[in-house]
Structure formats: C-alpha cells, structure tokens
Amino acid sequence: MTLPARFTDLQHLEDVMSEPSPALIDDLARIDGDIMVLGVGGKMGPTLARMAKRAAPGKRVIGVARFSQAGLREALVAHGIECIEADLLSRDALASLPDAANIIYMAGRKFGSTGSEWLTWAMNAHVPALVAERFARSCIVAFSTACVYPFVSTAGDGAKEYVPPTAPSGEYANSCVARERMFEHFSHASGTPGRLIRLSYAIDMRYGVLHDVAQKVLNRQPIDLAMGHANIIWQGEANDWTLRCLAHCTAPTSALNMSGPKVSIRAVAKALGERLGIAPVLQGEEAPTAWLIDSSEAYRLFGPPAVSLATMLDWTADWMRRGGESLGKPTHYEARDGKY
Numbered sequence: 001m002t003l004p005a006r007f008t009d010l011q012h013l014e015d016v017m018s019e020p021s022p023a024l025i026d027d028l029a030r031i032d033g034d035i036m037v038l039g040v041g042g043k044m045g046p047t048l049a050r051m052a053k054r055a056a057p058g059k060r061v062i063g064v065a066r067f068s069q070a071g072l073r074e075a076l077v078a079h080g081i082e083c084i085e086a087d088l089l090s091r092d093a094l095a096s097l098p099d100a101a102n103i104i105y106m107a108g109r110k111f112g113s114t115g116s117e118w119l120t121w122a123m124n125a126h127v128p129a130l131v132a133e134r135f136a137r138s139c140i141v142a143f144s145t146a147c148v149y150p151f152v153s154t155a156g157d158g159a160k161e162y163v164p165p166t167a168p169s170g171e172y173a174n175s176c177v178a179r180e181r182m183f184e185h186f187s188h189a190s191g192t193p194g195r196l197i198r199l200s201y202a203i204d205m206r207y208g209v210l211h212d213v214a215q216k217v218l219n220r221q222p223i224d225l226a227m228g229h230a231n232i233i234w235q236g237e238a239n240d241w242t243l244r245c246l247a248h249c250t251a252p253t254s255a256l257n258m259s260g261p262k263v264s265i266r267a268v269a270k271a272l273g274e275r276l277g278i279a280p281v282l283q284g285e286e287a288p289t290a291w292l293i294d295s296s297e298a299y300r301l302f303g304p305p306a307v308s309l310a311t312m313l314d315w316t317a318d319w320m321r322r323g324g325e326s327l328g329k330p331t332h333y334e335a336r337d338g339k340y
Contacts, residue, residue: 001016001019001021001306003016003306003307003311004016005314006314006315006318006319007205007315007318007319007324010324010325013204013205013206014046014047014050016236017047017051017204017235017236017239018047018048018050018051018054018236018239019051019054019236020051020052020054020055020240020243021240023240023244023302023303024051024055024240024243024244025055025056027243027244027246027247027248028052028055028056028059028243028246028247029056030247031101031102031139031246031247032101033059033100033101033102034059034060034061034062034100034101034102035052035056035059035060035061035062035100035102035103035104035243035246036061036062036063036064036097036098036100036102036103036104037049037052037061037062037063037064037104037106038064038088038103038104038105038106038107038131039064039065039088039105039106039107039108040063040064040065040076040081040083040106041063041065041066041067041068041069041072042065042106042107042108043202043204043207043327043329044106044202044204044235044238044239045063045065045106046063046072046075046076047235047236047239048104048106048239048242048243049061049063049076049079049081050076050079050081051236051239051240051243052104052243053079053080053081055243057080060082060100061080061081061082062081062082062083062084062098062100063076063081063082063083063084064083064084064085064086064088064097065083065085065086066085066086066087067083067085073085084097088107088123088127088130088131089122089123089126089127089130091130094130094131094134095134097134099135099137099138100135100138101138101139102138102139102141102246103131103135103138103139103140103141103142104141104143104242104243104246105128105131105140105141105142105143105183106143107123107127107131108123108124108143108176108179109123109124109172110145110172117171117175120171120172120175121171121175121178123175124172124175124176124178124179125175125178125179125181125182128142128178128179128182128183129182129185129186132182132183132185132186132187132190132192133186135192136186136189136190136192137190137192138192139192139193139194139246139249140183140187140192140193140194140249140253141194141195141197141242141243141245141246141249142179142180142183142194142195142196142197142253143197143199143242144176144179144180144196144197144198144199144255145173145176145198145199145200146159146198146199146200146231146257146259146291146292146293147169147170147172147173147176147291147338148165148173148176148177148180148198149163149165149198149291149293150163150166151169151289151290151291151336152289152290152291152292153288153289154228154229154262154286154287154288154289154290154292155288156292156294157261157262157292157294157296158231158257158262158292158293158294158295159257159292159293159294160257160293160294160296160297161198161254161255161256161257161297165177165180165255169336169337169338170337170338170339171338172338172339173338180196180255183196183253184196184252184253187251187252187253188252191251191252192251192252192253193249193250193251193253194249194250194251194252194253194254195245195248195249195250195253195254195255195256196253196254196255196256197242197245197256197258198255198256198257198258198293199233199238199258199259200230200231200232200233200257200258200259200291200292200293201230201231201232201233201259201331201333202232202233202234202235202238203232203233203234203235203312203316204235204327205315205316205319205324205325206324206325206326206327207326207327207329207330207331208232208235208331209230209232209263209265209268209331209333210232210268210272210312210313210316211316211320211326212330212331212333213265213268213269213272213280214272214276214316214317214320215320215326216269216280216281217269217272217273217276217278217280218276218278218320220278220281221281222281222282222283223265223269223280223281223282223283224283224284224334225265225266225282225283225284225285225286226284226285226286226287226334226336227265227287227290227291227333227334227335227336228264228265228266228285228286228287228290229262229263229264229265229286229290229292230262230263230265230290230291230292230333231259231260231261231262231263231292231293231295232259232260232263232309232312233258233259233260233305233307234260234305234306234307234312236307237305237306237307238258238259240302241258241298241301241302242258244301244302248301256297256298256301257293257294257295257297257298258295258298259293259295260295260305260309261295261305262290262292263309264286265286265333265334266282266286268309268313269282271313272313272316272317275313275314275317275318275321276317276320276321287336
C-alpha cells in the first residue's frame with residue numbers, strides 16, 4: 001500500500017484505514033467460515049469490518065451493535081456488511097444471532113466507568129462470559145487492553161505477554177482482567193481457539209494520543225508530562241493485524257500485545273508544535289513508570305509497523321491544522337489513577 005501524504009477528507013481517511021494488506025488477504029483465504037464483529041459500532045469497528053469485507057469479499061461479514069449512531073448501519077450496509085441490531089447483555093439476543101466460525105469481539109466499556117462501575121463490570125466481564133459460551137465452537141479474537149498490566153519502567157521496552165495482569169489501577173482495568181479471564185475460562189473448558197488483543201492506543205485522525213496532544217498544542221493548553229511515554233499504532237495496521245489473528249489463534253486462547261514502539265509525549269508535543277508553528281506548553285516531569293507494552297511477538301507474526309511515527313505526526317498536524325473532524329473522545333492517556 002502506498003501511503004498518502006495527507007487525507008483529503010473523511011471518506012479518504014476511512015478508505016485508507018480499511019485497505020487490507022496482501023498478507024491479510026492471504027490469511028483470510030486460509031480460514032473457513034464467515035466473520036462476525038460484535039460491537040462493530042465503536043471507534044475501530046466500522047473500518048475493521050470494511051477491511052474484512054475488502055479482504056474476503058466471498059465471506060459474509062456481519063456487524064452486531066445497538067447502532068445508536070445515526071447513519072452507521074446504512075454506511076456499513078453500503079459496503080457489503082450485514083448488520084444486526086442487538087444488545088449483547090441479552091441472552092436472548094445472543095441466542096438469536098447466526099452462527100459464525102470467526103468472531104471479532106470489540107464490545108466493552110471504559111469512559112464513564114467512574115460512577116457506574118456496575119455497568120462497566122457487566123459489559124467487560126459478564127458479556128464476555130455470555131459470548132464465550134454462545135460461540136464456544138468459533139474462533140474468538142477478543143479486544144483487551146494494555147491497562148491489564150501494571151506500570152513498568154520507562155527505561156525498558158514494556159511489558160511482555162508473560163507479565164501477569166495483576167493489580168492494575170482502577171475499576172476499568174480490573175474489569176478488563178476479568179474479561180480476559182472469562183474468555184480464558186471458556187476457552188479451556190470448551191477448547192475454543194482465540195487471541196486476546198492487548199491493544200495500546202490505535203491512532204485515527206479523529207481521536208487518539210496524537211490527536212489529544214495536537215489539540216492541546218493548538219489550544220495552547222498545558223500538556224501534562226507525568227505519563228510521559230505511550231505506545232501507539234496506526235489504526236489501519238491494528239485492524240489488519242487483528243483480522244490476521246483469526247489465522248493465528250491458539251487453543252487455549254492467549255494474549256498478544258499490539259502496538260508500536262514507545263514514544264515520548266514530550267518529543268511528540270515538540271514535533272507537533274514544530275509542524276503547527278506553535279510552541280507547546282509543557283507541564284511537569286515524566287514519571288519513571290508508564291503503561292507500556294512490548295509487541296515483539298506481534299512483529300514476529302506480522303512484521304514491524306509500516307506506518308512510522310513521523311508519518312502519523314505529519315498526518316495529524318495536517319488534519320488538525322485544517323480543522324478536520326474530531327470524535328470528541330479524549331483518550332485520557334495521561335491518567336495514572338485508572339479513573340475514566
């Protein structure tokens with residue numbers, strides 16, 4: 001794929017984020033059956049579902065969500081994706097879904113967790129149990145998060161998959177450990193193959209760590225440096241690698257870190273400031289720890305990230321300078337107390 005110098009508009013952005021790699025096309029050709037995306041209505045779901053259909057046009061790609069966003073269902077249908085409206089908290093709704101050999105599980109709850117912790121636990125622990133039980137004979141690639149890990153030293157490369165996901169900070173992170181444990185339990189009990197994708201900050205022009213930092217640079221707002229490092233990956237690659245995991249499942253299911261190398265928030269702020277012609281307002285000092293992951297196993301399977309930090313910085317600065325669309329959903333990457 002030839003990367004563009006900039007994105008002309010939202011349609012161009014989504015076309016690029018949903019373009020499959022030749023390796024993905026080959027991998028999906030090797031797996032049997034159709035693909036169902038549970039929680040297709042989130043930030044990554046629409047472009048991932050489109051990518052699946054572009055990579056495997058002969059397979060049914062089914063998107064399941066509540067479809068509360070106006071126009072989303074119609075847009076997905078226009079790209080060949082079958083849409084089913086369902087509340088995943090409902091056993092009856094899950095029972096009514098068609099069988100599918102391959103499940104991409106993207107449902108979950110993070111923002112708004114503080115104050116309604118019970119709903120966060122229901123979505124992040126109860127629903128995975130229901131889904132794992134309902135689709136015990138499928139391959140299940142389930143989204144998790146780097147937040148299941150404890151903070152690690154910023155001097156290293158980040159936590160590897162063997163680091164126990166114990167005692168993370170906050171209700172959200174703990175509920176995500178529960179999500180993994182539910183999928184693990186049913187995988188052990190039923191022999192369900194799968195992967196648990198410990199994703200760290202996929203980057204879209206409309207949201208993400210770079211979007212958040214650029215927005216603060218533009219608004220001349222202080223940028224807190226306490227959480228001084230993060231891992232980021234272009235959303236198109238995160239989509240591609242997640243779908244490729246359907247051909248790289250294990251039984252029982254196993255974790256796979258997914259992101260790019262660590263980046264410095266200070267360096268990112270300065271680089272965006274240079275591109276935008278505004279000196280960033282930096283506040284505080286970097287803590288010696290952060291939520292960081294080592295994705296070397298993903299690189300072994302799929303190769304290193306093809307989209308560089310410099311490219312993502314160029315894209316972000318250009319998009320923000322032109323007043324491109326924002327989802328208005330800050331990542332809160334700077335939070336160190338686990339409260340969202």
